[in-house]
Amino acid sequence: MREVVIIGAGIHEFGRYSDRDYRYMGSIAVKRALDDAKIKLKDIEAAFCGNVFNTTCTGHNVLATIGMTGIPIVNVENACASGGSAFRQAYHSIASGQYDVVLAMGVEQSPRGFLPGAGWEDWQSTTGLGVNPLYFALNIRRHMEEYGITAEHLAKVSEKNHRNGVNNPYAMYHKEFSVEEILNSRMVCDPLTLLMLCAPDDGAAAVVLCSKEKAAQYTGKFVNVAASVLIVQKRADMFMPAVSAPVSADYPTLTERAAAKAYEMAGLGPEDLDLVELQDTDSGSEIIYTERLGLCPKGEGGRLLDEGATEIGGRIPVNVSGGLLSKGEPVGASSLAQVSEIVWQLRGEAGPRQVKNAKVGLSHTEGAGGNSNIIILKR
């Protein structure tokens, strides 16, 4: 397997748009990534596009607006992990020697209104358990009971991420909310209020991957891909443990298994990370995933937060981009926006949200289908 690096990244601002479509947003993200890499579209040998809700041949339609060069384009759909799965296909196509320069892109124009959960058993859907906020709430409620997490903890996660997002030009909200405002916003699924949940929205992101041996001819500013892992649930390993069949207390969760594999692939541990972008679809998930990624022992996610460890200046900054809570979640694009953020952080170009001397960063997306996608980048 050859070494793979990222030579460029670009995002179209996340938000809810009525004046542009996925083609336009995707083309902007791709053009920005190409400009960042200082290459032309004709230098790209293949493209993988993550998308869930839009049309047939989404990636083809995006590239058709800026120039079809005849390269193979493959559209990838893996729910919240779609962008990460597109990244992984691009990564392997270079690591294996098939190509040298490959585009991983993701785009989403989310449907408005109710979004059904995907991949659930019929009994889960018909009883309403397959609806996202509900199982998020069940998961964190159990965690609160077991480990003393409080509603204030949940509000503090959201307060932090919205505060970080103010400094991210690609975030949707761009607005700070106080712990009180978050606690007092409308209750959606107890204990999660409206401002503790991320919003499905629109956006696009793209990164250019390159074999390390060819990267120098384009740029000196590359970032190394240390790990790219996709783990899918086993039948006895549902990622909604509160409502699933009994799971052994000692059996690793989906994220724990993905993290173990990613750390092994990278030859790094959680103690080596300088920042983490993780799947904060809701405040509770951020607390749970900080534990499952090994940033702190099990049950200590609340204490990690209380100590300020996950702040930009803390021991292990989490979601310095503002996370999904501030950016929203255009599912096809979100993973590649995490990757873009880490690329800029490792290059020291993140401006007011820069983590000092960041050398290693981890991107984590997890979602329907039971996909957990982890990418580790290092300087």
Next chain:
Amino acid sequence: MREVVIIGAGIHEFGRYSDRDYRYMGSIAVKRALDDAKIKLKDIEAAFCGNVFNTTCTGHNVLATIGMTGIPIVNVENACASGGSAFRQAYHSIASGQYDVVLAMGVEQSPRGFLPGAGWEDWQSTTGLGVNPLYFALNIRRHMEEYGITAEHLAKVSEKNHRNGVNNPYAMYHKEFSVEEILNSRMVCDPLTLLMLCAPDDGAAAVVLCSKEKAAQYTGKFVNVAASVLIVQKRADMFMPAVSAPVSADYPTLTERAAAKAYEMAGLGPEDLDLVELQDTDSGSEIIYTERLGLCPKGEGGRLLDEGATEIGGRIPVNVSGGLLSKGEPVGASSLAQVSEIVWQLRGEAGPRQVKNAKVGLSHTEGAGGNSNIIILKR
């Protein structure tokens, strides 16, 4: 690149079903492919699933009905070439040394009623040019004007394929139609009548790919993958030439480019083929593609048909399975059903539709997005 073989294939009967869903159909195709390969689901290391119209994480949902083993599953969408693109990802994941045993599956429960074309310019959609039968009709009408193809030729293609399909237990129609019946069926887009067009329908297909070095431990009945190619259109190379911008008369079409690349990869030429399964979405396309795949010189597709060369006993049998005209087209699955047919033909197990002593077969799918997918298998 390592050598890759196919050790098993399975199809769920194509048709229009109201009593079963894509999960069930997919699970039947996968179980049949596993049984054919004499392996268990736990032996599979990764899966790629082609699907266009169904749900988020289609492949995950199919496998969840027969057992989630924790392997990475990636859903692939490339319009009519979705199944072929899933095959290609599986092929490369083994050829590169990443895995040894990989499942390529495709499934579709097609929406009923009007299916819009995908990947067209706005002006094409709004003028109705992006609707499938219309540009099929424009393409073959131009061909008729230039090369003397007649409506009888079109009817004869459909007559042949329906006659072949009677002997294929996986085909939808299972019924012969006379040239007169086909000519006299309802006119859809002149010159194409209803029985000259394929029907979108439901179905599933799966094949198990394996590294050649590991195949012997499972079966002696493997078939070699000689080529797996995905070509995407260039901007000046629309696959609907009759309505697109001027194209140089000497510039190769999408299928011509894909075929050239596939023949080069396989080290074989059209003269080495014993059978071809190609994208007969309509009778005209079969005539055009026989030329573009090099089975006869340009403009001689009608003569090839008149001579009986594309019959099961002919020089180069085309769509001995019945093709899309008899099977219908469940887009996520159709390419993998072509591959399954060729596998059985090369193993001499195709019963009354067997091509004698078949050693090399070619699968061709092409469609929206400007994808052309070619797979060449040899004994």
